[in-house]
Amino acid sequence: MYTFSNKLKTFSFILMILGALGVGYGFMTSHKSIDEVKTMLNEEAAHHGGHAVQTTHAVADAHADHSDEAHNANEHAEHVQHQLSNRPWSALYVAAFFFMMIALGVLAFYAIQIASQAGWSPVLFRVMEGITAYVLPGTLIVLGIAVASGTIGHYNLFVWMNPDLINPESEHYDKLIAGKSSFLNLPWFAIRGLIFIAGWSLYRHFSRKFSIAQDTAEDTSNFKKSFRISAAFLVFFIYTESMMSWDWIMSVDPHWFSTLFGWYVFATMFVSGITVIALVAIYLKSRNYLEFVNENHLHDVAKYMFAFSIFWTYLWFSQFMLIWYSNIPEEVTYFITRFQDYKLLFLGMVVLNFVFPILMLMNANYKRIPWFVIMTGLVILLGHYIDVFIMIMPATVGDRWFIGIPEISSVLLFAGLFIFIVFTALTKAPLLVKGYPFRKESEHFHY
Numbered sequence: 001m002y003t004f005s006n007k008l009k010t011f012s013f014i015l016m017i018l019g020a021l022g023v024g025y026g027f028m029t030s031h032k033s034i035d036e037v038k039t040m041l042n043e044e045a046a047h048h049g050g051h052a053v054q055t056t057h058a059v060a061d062a063h064a065d066h067s068d069e070a071h072n073a074n075e076h077a078e079h080v081q082h083q084l085s086n087r088p089w090s091a092l093y094v095a096a097f098f099f100m101m102i103a104l105g106v107l108a109f110y111a112i113q114i115a116s117q118a119g120w121s122p123v124l125f126r127v128m129e130g131i132t133a134y135v136l137p138g139t140l141i142v143l144g145i146a147v148a149s150g151t152i153g154h155y156n157l158f159v160w161m162n163p164d165l166i167n168p169e170s171e172h173y174d175k176l177i178a179g180k181s182s183f184l185n186l187p188w189f190a191i192r193g194l195i196f197i198a199g200w201s202l203y204r205h206f207s208r209k210f211s212i213a214q215d216t217a218e219d220t221s222n223f224k225k226s227f228r229i230s231a232a233f234l235v236f237f238i239y240t241e242s243m244m245s246w247d248w249i250m251s252v253d254p255h256w257f258s259t260l261f262g263w264y265v266f267a268t269m270f271v272s273g274i275t276v277i278a279l280v281a282i283y284l285k286s287r288n289y290l291e292f293v294n295e296n297h298l299h300d301v302a303k304y305m306f307a308f309s310i311f312w313t314y315l316w317f318s319q320f321m322l323i324w325y326s327n328i329p330e331e332v333t334y335f336i337t338r339f340q341d342y343k344l345l346f347l348g349m350v351v352l353n354f355v356f357p358i359l360m361l362m363n364a365n366y367k368r369i370p371w372f373v374i375m376t377g378l379v380i381l382l383g384h385y386i387d388v389f390i391m392i393m394p395a396t397v398g399d400r401w402f403i404g405i406p407e408i409s410s411v412l413l414f415a416g417l418f419i420f421i422v423f424t425a426l427t428k429a430p431l432l433v434k435g436y437p438f439r440k441e442s443e444h445f446h447y
Helices: 006-030 034-047 056-060 064-115 122-132 135-151 175-179 186-216 221-248 261-286 295-326 329-341 343-361 370-396 405-426 439-443
Strands: none
Touching: 006 064, 006 405, 034 064, 064 122, 064 135, 064 186, 064 221, 064 261, 064 370, 064 405, 122 186, 122 261, 122 295, 122 405, 122 439, 135 186, 135 221, 135 405, 186 221, 221 261, 261 295, 261 370, 295 329, 295 343, 295 370, 329 343, 329 370, 343 370
């Protein structure tokens, strides 16, 4: 039985406290007056030697023949003001989604292992079950942030939550968003989210229940139940994961869509989840808790990290190339904004998520070296955090992005919460499944 060390528990609490303080600071400093924003823009224009924006004093002294320019300057300042207020919401949402998708990716991987009756992985089942303990709190947090941003916030994440956009009498009326309002509306958005969460959490609850019950069972009835619900869950998951990706990620850009997006998000969460399985297993092994896990198991997990990094790249390139080549204005604008304002992150992400893993993990021997897998895994996780960052930030903060206190603090907050929930769950049951039919095969697995 694993014992949650006081040092690790203290570490997780420190992360949460530091994260919460930084998140609070980010929210307190994000609300700037329109005059503060105009002064900031004026300083930026002066620094770059340009006259792109007419700001505070210029607007105040503008003559009648410059009224249009003054009006445009005011509109631009209001737009920037909104982007700045969006930043802490977006930073919080990116980090919340990132850790949630890790747990959800592991849940799907776990279900696949049971449904396929894999013989190599049962010794890692309790590690997977521990990580999936974060699914319920993680998904509720993501949905909570999304709904709060449109209720107590000022539509900081999802512009379609603004009722003016679907009101034909409003000057902000958006015909395209109004056409999607039967699907993109706050009550239906929340209901769909709760349905997703209920299905994922119920599967996690019963699969865990049957797994523990199988430890002391005299027959394989619990194993058979796990098999059946895993097969059913995978059908449910493939539909709901796609819809979740449309709702929770793609709808931040309500004018844009991609038919590949559900698969793209799936690849991101899957490779991130598998990577965390490797990192947690290596940590527990180093603490002498997983004596039955050997280098062959590590090799296979690293092989999945390698394979799904390539799969992610295939989907990234397919989505990017087809949209860029077709050059349809309403589609290609998605990538234009990312090239203009996020070019370093956008292209650097491909290096972190594809070039680095393929170079590091192509050699079979390297997949068996713990420190090598840890190094590669941390780079993969950084790359996929940036991936989620780039999915959200261009639509919410535009060119006002920065990796600063709100972003780092949000990661610390949810990293601490993730560590605490996962390692607490690992203490609730033995780390080796006892009555699972393929246990012996897994213990003696050799590749």
